[in-house]
Amino acid sequence: MDQPASSRSTSRFTRSQLPGSTRREFLRVSGLIGLAAGSWSLTGCGLFGGDSPEDPGKPGGQRTLRLSFVPVEVLDPQVITNGMWLLTRGVLEGLVAQNPAGDDVIPAVAEKWTISPDNLTYTFQLRANAMWSNGKPVLATDFERTYERLFTPAGTSAGGTTLGANSYQASTNIKGATDFLSGVLTDWSQVGVKANGERELVLTLANPNPDFLLALTHPALLPLNMDLVDEKPEDWQNPPNFVSNGPYAVQKWTKNSSIELIPNEKYWDRKNVKLDKIEVQLVEPTTSGTATVPYENGETDMVNIFDADVARFEKDPELKKQLQSIPTYSIVYLAKLRSENPTMDDPRVRRALSLALGRDTLAKVTPGLRPGLSLVTDRTKGWDESIAIKEDIAQAKQLLGEAGFPDGKGLPEIRLLAGVQAPMVDAIVDTWIRNLGIKVKSDIVESGVYTTRRWQVQKGDYIGFYYGTFAGLPTWPTMVGALWSPKDNQMFSLPAAKWAEYQELQLDKNLKPAEKTAKLDAILAKDASPETRQMGELVAQATREPDEAKQLDLFKQAAKIREEQALYIPVVWTAAYFAVRPSIKGLQLRPYPDYFYLKPLDVEAG
Known part of the structure; x- marks a missing residue:
C-alpha cells in the first residue's frame, strides 16, 4: 500500500480490525442487513434487578436506562455497520452535532468556526475543556490523524450503501479525500485537513458544499483516540481500552450481546449528563408482534415498534397517548x-x-x-x-x-x-x-x-x-x-x-x-x-x-x-414509532438514522 508523505506517525486502517480480512468475509460473518436504529427500552425503576434502587430520584440513587439495539460487532465509525449509529448517539462526539430538529448544527467539540468568503475553508476552534474519557485533551491533531486513517486505502471505496465499506461519504467533498482513499493521491499534505496547533482544525473543500456542516455529523467523521488506536490496533475497540469523548463511555461490551455505558466523567458538559448508567441489550429487531411485550408488562419504559403493533397502539385510547413518531430519511x-x-x-x-x-x-x-x-x-x-x-x-x-x-x-x-x-x-x-x-x-x-x-x-x-x-x-x-x-x-x-x-x-x-x-x-x-x-x-x-x-x-x-x-x-x-412512558424526559426525535441523542435523556422515579 502506498504510504502518505507525512512526517507524523499515522495509524493504518487494516482489515485485521474486522471479523474478516475482506469486505465479503466481513459481511458473511456479521450478517448485518440494515442500518436504521433498532428498538430501545428504558427504565429508571430497577425492574430488571441489579443495583438500581427503587427510587432513582432519591439522593445517592442511580438513574439507570436500559435499552435495546440491533446487534453490534464493530465499534469503529469508519466502517459502515450498525455500531456507527450507536456511537454517534453519545459515545463519540464530533466537531458539531445536529440540532433537535436535525436541520442545522450546534457546537460540539468545536465551540465556534469561521467560513472563508469563497466557502471552501472552514476553521474550527476546539473547546479548551474537551477531554477524552482517559483524561487527555481532545486536540486538533486527534481529528487530523483520525481523518488520515479514514482516508487511507483499505480495499474499499468511500461510502454508499454497502455494509462493511469505508463509511466516508464522498459528497462531503473534503479536498483530496477520495483521491487519497483510492490511492491516486499519496501526499497527505494535499488533503484538505490540517491541525494548526492544539485547538484549531482547518478543513478545506474541493468545491463549495452548502450542506458541509450537516455532513460533519455523519458517524464517519467522529474522532478516535489515535494514540490508543496506534498502540493497540487489534484491541482498541474492546473495553477497558475503548476511549470516548462524548457524554458516555463504554464500560463493557460483549459483541452482539450487550453494551454498558457510563458517564464520561471528563466530558466538557458533564453537568448536563443526567443518567448514571445505560445498559444496552443487542437483539435482532422483530416485527412478529413480540417487541412490545416487555413494555406492556411494565418492564420497560420505551420501545421501538413496527407494523401491526403501531396500528394496535393507534386504536387503543391509552396506548395511543404513549406513541411518538417521526418521519424518517430512510x-x-x-x-x-x-x-x-x-x-x-x-x-x-x-x-x-x-x-x-x-x-x-x-x-x-x-x-x-x-x-x-x-x-x-x-x-x-x-x-x-x-x-x-x-x-x-x-x-x-x-x-x-x-x-x-x-x-x-x-x-x-x-x-x-x-x-x-x-x-x-x-x-x-x-x-x-x-x-x-x-x-x-x-x-x-x-x-x-x-x-x-x-x-x-x-x-x-x-x-x-x-x-x-x-x-x-x-x-x-x-x-x-x-x-x-x-x-x-x-x-x-x-x-x-x-x-x-x-x-x-x-x-x-x-x-x-x-x-x-x-x-x-x-x-x-x-x-x-x-x-x-x-x-x-x-x-x-x-x-x-x-x-x-x-x-x-x-x-x-x-x-x-x-x-x-x-x-x-x-x-x-x-417512519419511526416509539412507545414512550411519561417517566422518560428529554426525548427529542429526529429523522436522522440514529433518531435521538442520549445526552438529554433522563428518567423520573418509578
Missing part, C-alpha cells in the same frame, strides 16, 4: 441482482417493474409510510415532481412487450431476495402479480446468506432484485452523489461476466491501491451503461458548480436518469 428500495440470465439487463424490463409498483397502495401497508417517488426524499430542499416516477401500468405493459414479453408471457419468474420477513415484501410480490400478470416469488433467507447472495452472480434461473433499506442526510449531494451513487449504478449496470471480473479485481491483494483503482475505473468506463456514465458526468459537474441553482438542476438531471434506469427502485419512505 427508504425501502429494490436493487437489481446480477444473473447469468440477461433479462434484467434490459432497462425496459426494470422500468416496467418500477412503473407498475403501486407505491400509493404499498404506502398503506403499515402506518407512517409515504410513496417513494424518487431515491431523493421529498423532504429535500428543491425537490419537485420533475424527478418523480409517474406510475403507469399501461406503459409498463408496453415496455414489457417491446422487450419481448407481451402481457408478461415468457418473462422468467422474478425473485425478491430479502433477509427479513416483512409485510412490504409480500405486498410488492402481490402488486406485481396483480398489475402485470407475471410470476413473482419472495426469497426470504437468513441474514448472513442475504448479505452474501446479493453480491453474487445468480444462476440462469434466478433473476430479480434484493430488498433493502438505507438512510442519509436529505441533501442532493448525499442522495444523488453518495447514496445510490453514479459508481454504484455503473457497477449494477455491468453484465454478469464483467461484474465477476470487477469483483476479482476488488479482492486482489497484490495490486497497489492506485493500480487497482485505475483497473476498476477502466472497466466502468468501458462496460458500464452509457446512461450511468452520463449520470456520473452530471454529478461531477454538479460538485464543481458554484451556482446553487445550476447545481440543483444538474443533480435533478442525474436523479432523473437514475430513476429511469431502475437499477435501484424506490418503494416507500418510512
Whole structure:
C-alpha cells in the first residue's frame, strides 16, 4: 500500500480490525442487513434487578436506562455497520452535532468556526475543556490523524450503501479525500485537513458544499483516540481500552450481546449528563408482534415498534397517548441482482417493474409510510415532481412487450431476495402479480446468506432484485452523489461476466491501491451503461458548480436518469414509532438514522 508523505506517525486502517480480512468475509460473518436504529427500552425503576434502587430520584440513587439495539460487532465509525449509529448517539462526539430538529448544527467539540468568503475553508476552534474519557485533551491533531486513517486505502471505496465499506461519504467533498482513499493521491499534505496547533482544525473543500456542516455529523467523521488506536490496533475497540469523548463511555461490551455505558466523567458538559448508567441489550429487531411485550408488562419504559403493533397502539385510547413518531430519511428500495440470465439487463424490463409498483397502495401497508417517488426524499430542499416516477401500468405493459414479453408471457419468474420477513415484501410480490400478470416469488433467507447472495452472480434461473433499506442526510449531494451513487449504478449496470471480473479485481491483494483503482475505473468506463456514465458526468459537474441553482438542476438531471434506469427502485419512505412512558424526559426525535441523542435523556422515579 502506498504510504502518505507525512512526517507524523499515522495509524493504518487494516482489515485485521474486522471479523474478516475482506469486505465479503466481513459481511458473511456479521450478517448485518440494515442500518436504521433498532428498538430501545428504558427504565429508571430497577425492574430488571441489579443495583438500581427503587427510587432513582432519591439522593445517592442511580438513574439507570436500559435499552435495546440491533446487534453490534464493530465499534469503529469508519466502517459502515450498525455500531456507527450507536456511537454517534453519545459515545463519540464530533466537531458539531445536529440540532433537535436535525436541520442545522450546534457546537460540539468545536465551540465556534469561521467560513472563508469563497466557502471552501472552514476553521474550527476546539473547546479548551474537551477531554477524552482517559483524561487527555481532545486536540486538533486527534481529528487530523483520525481523518488520515479514514482516508487511507483499505480495499474499499468511500461510502454508499454497502455494509462493511469505508463509511466516508464522498459528497462531503473534503479536498483530496477520495483521491487519497483510492490511492491516486499519496501526499497527505494535499488533503484538505490540517491541525494548526492544539485547538484549531482547518478543513478545506474541493468545491463549495452548502450542506458541509450537516455532513460533519455523519458517524464517519467522529474522532478516535489515535494514540490508543496506534498502540493497540487489534484491541482498541474492546473495553477497558475503548476511549470516548462524548457524554458516555463504554464500560463493557460483549459483541452482539450487550453494551454498558457510563458517564464520561471528563466530558466538557458533564453537568448536563443526567443518567448514571445505560445498559444496552443487542437483539435482532422483530416485527412478529413480540417487541412490545416487555413494555406492556411494565418492564420497560420505551420501545421501538413496527407494523401491526403501531396500528394496535393507534386504536387503543391509552396506548395511543404513549406513541411518538417521526418521519424518517430512510427508504425501502429494490436493487437489481446480477444473473447469468440477461433479462434484467434490459432497462425496459426494470422500468416496467418500477412503473407498475403501486407505491400509493404499498404506502398503506403499515402506518407512517409515504410513496417513494424518487431515491431523493421529498423532504429535500428543491425537490419537485420533475424527478418523480409517474406510475403507469399501461406503459409498463408496453415496455414489457417491446422487450419481448407481451402481457408478461415468457418473462422468467422474478425473485425478491430479502433477509427479513416483512409485510412490504409480500405486498410488492402481490402488486406485481396483480398489475402485470407475471410470476413473482419472495426469497426470504437468513441474514448472513442475504448479505452474501446479493453480491453474487445468480444462476440462469434466478433473476430479480434484493430488498433493502438505507438512510442519509436529505441533501442532493448525499442522495444523488453518495447514496445510490453514479459508481454504484455503473457497477449494477455491468453484465454478469464483467461484474465477476470487477469483483476479482476488488479482492486482489497484490495490486497497489492506485493500480487497482485505475483497473476498476477502466472497466466502468468501458462496460458500464452509457446512461450511468452520463449520470456520473452530471454529478461531477454538479460538485464543481458554484451556482446553487445550476447545481440543483444538474443533480435533478442525474436523479432523473437514475430513476429511469431502475437499477435501484424506490418503494416507500418510512417512519419511526416509539412507545414512550411519561417517566422518560428529554426525548427529542429526529429523522436522522440514529433518531435521538442520549445526552438529554433522563428518567423520573418509578
